[in-house]
Amino acid sequence: MSEMFDWLEEKLKALNLTDTMDRPEGFTRLSFSPEEKASHAQFRKIAEELGLAVSEDEAGNQWAVWEVDKEAPTIALGSHVDTVVNGGGYDGVAGVLSALAAVKALKDKGYQPAKNIAIICFISEESARFGVSTIGSKALTGQLEKDEIGEVTDSDGITVREAVSEYGLNWSKIEEAELSAEKLESFMELHIEQGTQIVENRAEIGIVNGVACPVRLKVRAKGMANHTGSTPMHNRKDAFVAIAPLVNFVSDEAARLNRIHKSPLVATVSTIELKPNVMNVIPGEIELGIDIRSVDDQLKRDFASKIKVYCDRIEQEIQVMIDITTLVDNDSVLLDSVIQQKLSSVCDELGYDTFHMDSGAGHDVMNMAARWPSGLLFIPCKEGISHHPKEFASMRDISKGIQVIQRFFEIETEL
Amino acid sequence: MSEMFDWLEEKLKALNLTDTMDRPEGFTRLSFSPEEKASHAQFRKIAEELGLAVSEDEAGNQWAVWEVDKEAPTIALGSHVDTVVNGGGYDGVAGVLSALAAVKALKDKGYQPAKNIAIICFISEESARFGVSTIGSKALTGQLEKDEIGEVTDSDGITVREAVSEYGLNWSKIEEAELSAEKLESFMELHIEQGTQIVENRAEIGIVNGVACPVRLKVRAKGMANHTGSTPMHNRKDAFVAIAPLVNFVSDEAARLNRIHKSPLVATVSTIELKPNVMNVIPGEIELGIDIRSVDDQLKRDFASKIKVYCDRIEQEIQVMIDITTLVDNDSVLLDSVIQQKLSSVCDELGYDTFHMDSGAGHDVMNMAARWPSGLLFIPCKEGISHHPKEFASMRDISKGIQVIQRFFEIETEL
Known part of the structure; x- marks a missing residue:
């Protein structure tokens, strides 16, 4: 376990582009910024170390796929690595890191899935720069109102369209990132709670019923x-x-x-x-x-x-x-009840107390849920603090999340 | 009288650097800006047309003097021409213009004063740019905290010291603008009320007891x-x-x-x-x-x-x-009671109803009052609106102010 802890610590810092998580100024990786790009590069590096097939779609979402069979179904799990200004190092990163860690654990123990597993690192989830959130997952699910969003500006007057081009993507092709329904079987996201309800209800894992838009x-x-x-x-x-x-x-x-x-x-x-x-x-x-x-x-x-x-x-x-x-x-998004039941069973099996709750914050999963059966898993974060340099999730809590994902992967990809 | 109205209209526009007073964006002449400088140039031009001796002191205050005798006492009257962002065309300008008009009226009728009359156009009265007000009258009365004020910055990070230099003045000599007590006998300012108390109290002229700092x-x-x-x-x-x-x-x-x-x-x-x-x-x-x-x-x-x-x-x-x-x-400033009585008598003589009141706004006179017996005269402005493009004082009300000043000049400078 301590080897896994060391790996997690190292990769957490790598994705956060830092030598220490203890930074009074927190982390600033705005949408389509060089910092978001650098964090994506770290994601690809870690994925390649794990032997995953790495690619980028037309919207700039990063894909890392454990492909066992081109014809087999694919289950996906993902989150993001961009942040607000002076944000924390766990919002988004915890989900991406947990997915990578679960794959590592399965590979380490020689597990052979019968389905493909895709980890998605969505681009530009936070609305901090443009006032528009989840641009990557919107593009992936055909929900990007391109003409409208393209002209939205940041505080320097730079439009999303310009920022996307400057980032090195082709704005005229961004809609090609859309993925048809048959390409995935389901989607799951792990995220820090950004609240204190799990702990207040003496639980360890939050299983989310719906996202309050x-x-x-x-x-x-x-x-x-x-x-x-x-x-x-x-x-x-x-x-x-x-x-x-x-x-x-x-x-x-x-x-x-x-x-x-x-x-x-x-x-x-x-x-x-x-x-x-x-x-x-x-x-x-x-x-x-x-x-x-x-x-x-x-x-x-x-x-x-x-x-x-x-x-x-x-x-x-x-x-x-x-x-x-x-x-x-916007209407609120209700998540898939079958996935909620599966996550519940997994937590029972692992002996983790669960709390069934709503998410007050929006996440990429709310877009994915429009196209695929989707689930959202919360892990506690210290004092509920988020979007703040003091944001913190313990390695113990992250590890519990990884255990749940790993077991969920196994159940979903068994022969 | 209509000739005087035409002259007032023309000079009001000249000092406001405009062809029309009806400007939706109002007037923007910030402290030490090229616009303030251009308005100062108009002040000098008008003063020269009236045959006054024009000069600039080390702080950039403009002086126009009707000098009859170097040895005679000098009475002074003044205000400013700088504005806030999108301000009105009367705050400050009304006072400068009225003083010039009173001198013109006296000259037109061949009056010979026994004392010198100085009109001062103070630099940088408004705090809009630097958060520091009445820089010109502070310098004139030795109240400029030079080291402190010099380092205060505007929203672009430019210091007062830098702005003063860029304006063409010598910051290292600004304290030389200080005028010793014996150089003037008294000081008076006319200003728009920036409130509605005169009209609410059915009066035409406000005579100010004190300035509420x-x-x-x-x-x-x-x-x-x-x-x-x-x-x-x-x-x-x-x-x-x-x-x-x-x-x-x-x-x-x-x-x-x-x-x-x-x-x-x-x-x-x-x-x-x-x-x-x-x-x-x-x-x-x-x-x-x-x-x-x-x-x-x-x-x-x-x-x-x-x-x-x-x-x-x-x-x-x-x-x-x-x-x-x-x-x-800051302690509030009480104005000279003898000058208040004189202004009262002049208004009685002219048949103008007066209202004795306090000034809630600061004006250059509050600095001048620390060194010389000083008075402040208010004229009404429409609906009390000020620091706004809709700021307006009628020619009738300005003319009443001019009548008061003219008569005050006569009483003060009689042989």
């Missing part, structure tokens, strides 16, 4: 900018004063719903842009970004409606104009 | 950034949720104090910086800027203390760390 709103309040010193209190249309109570309404109302509903809901006012945002001018305009998630689609849409009603009231009571735009409104 | 606080709340989708509501340390109620506390408490205190107080949460400010991450850190003003220094300092007490309570009730820094805490 968000409703996202942009709330824009328009008052009147004016001089802070010369505008009396009774004569103001301060957009910040008008809209600030919404921040607490969203938080309090979400907490209240969790006390009375079975299906969890989370809601966050996560972004703000205030104009003009200078010390001696009353805020004239404000834009809030609100992220609402629940696997219960009705619950999350009702919540968005409540925000609209609340804003209507503010608008009537205070002289500000409020306008609400729905940026995103 | 701000207390400015920076409030920093630190919670914990985490994934919006995977962090249950009960497990969050959302810095925005923790601190949002402070926005309404500041506004409500200021409104309440105005109902029970004679001396007005205004308080505004005018800036925010939220980290990381991305859709799928719970706000981990937030910084609010608070601007508090009252001529009653005790009242504004008590208000700052109340904010501290309020934040202590938040810190204890919710698991966030709050830390408060006082950025600015």
Whole structure:
């Protein structure tokens, strides 16, 4: 086991392009950046050491295949290696590393699968650079809205299309990455939980029922900018004063719903842009970004409606104009129940306590689930911290995940 | 009178470097910018047309002097022509223009003053570029903290020192702009009100008792950034949720104090910086800027203390760390009572209704008042809108201001 631990430590660092996981600044490998590319190169290197056949598709997804028979079905497992700005070294990487480790373990003990096993390292899962997530798995499953996404820009004004070309891919061929249904039999992803529900429920492995896709709103309040010193209190249309109570309404109302509903809901006012945002001018305009998630689609849409009603009231009571735009409104994704049962059995067999839960965060698996029976496995991460330099998953927890994948591979690929 | 109106219209546009005052984007002449310089050139041109002696001091302040006798005392009047980003065409310009127009009127009617009259066009009054205001009048009155201010940077990282050099001035000589007390007898400024108190009190001219210098606080709340989708509501340390109620506390408490205190107080949460400010991450850190003003220094300092007490309570009730820094805490400036009386008498004589009031905004006069008996005259501006393209003062109101200045000049410079 200690040999496997050493291998894991070494490859974890390799995929993270680092000599130490203890980095105060964390890891920054944005979509289609040289850093993402360098991490992909490490993925290919490790896969080649394991004797896997390595290739890149037209979208830049990396494939490592243990091919036993061209005619045999293929089961796939994957995640990503790109990160947010100053993110952690486990979000994505833990899944890719676990899949590689499971294959290594099977090879080490001389196992011969009856089906092919593909490990996919998806490109550009995080939305940190372009505000668009899971570009690689969208391309793979024919869900990339090419014309629209191609023109989306990062903070430097670079479009996805330009970034893809600069990365060395051919934008005009990106749709050729799409894989027809018969090419895979199933898909599985392992990911860190990015929460604390597994541990809070005294479990070791999370088995995910569904992925709660968000409703996202942009709330824009328009008052009147004016001089802070010369505008009396009774004569103001301060957009910040008008809209600030919404921040607490969203938080309090979400907490209240969790006390009375079975299906969890989370809601966050996560972004703000205030104009003009200078010390001696009353805020004239404000834009809030609100992220609402629940696997219960009705619950999350009702919540968005409540925000609209609340804003209507503010608008009537205070002289500000409020306008609400729905940026995103996707149905949640339910995962394959057969795969969930298999994962449950595997965990029982291995003696790991499981917790059945929803995923509040989106993952590549939500796109893959549209085309193939798919599963999502969570391992705990320390204090639920993610997208942060302090993100951490222990080798013990990663190893448990690897055990589950290894056993799942065996069951799925037996003769 | 219509001839004077035409002259005012023409010179108003000249000082604003424009063919029309109706500009949706307003006016942008930042501190030490080529635009401020071009407006200074227009000031000199107009002054020369009026036969005034034009010069520039070491700080870049423009001087136009009606010199009748080198040995005679000099009374001064001035304001500025720099603006905020997308500001109006009257803040500062109205004062400079009115002073020039009053001199023109006196010259036109053949008046011979017994004292010299100096019109000062101060450099860099607005804090929009560097966060430092009234650089020109600070230099003139020996209040420029040269070492400190020199290293302050704009959003492009350019220091005041570098900007001053690029502007064509000699930074090493800027302190030579300081003027000893005996060089002037008094100082007066005319400015747009940037509020609506004159009109609300059915008056035509505002006579200012004092300038309410701000207390400015920076409030920093630190919670914990985490994934919006995977962090249950009960497990969050959302810095925005923790601190949002402070926005309404500041506004409500200021409104309440105005109902029970004679001396007005205004308080505004005018800036925010939220980290990381991305859709799928719970706000981990937030910084609010608070601007508090009252001529009653005790009242504004008590208000700052109340904010501290309020934040202590938040810190204890919710698991966030709050830390408060006082950025600015200046005593308010009381203006010369004799000049106020003279302005009152002039307005009575002219039949203008006056309103005695405080200035919530800072002006060059607050620096000049430290060295010379000084006065500040307000004229109304439409709906109190300022620092905004819609800023507007009517020719009628500007003309009333000019009448007051002209008569004040006569009284002050009679034999």
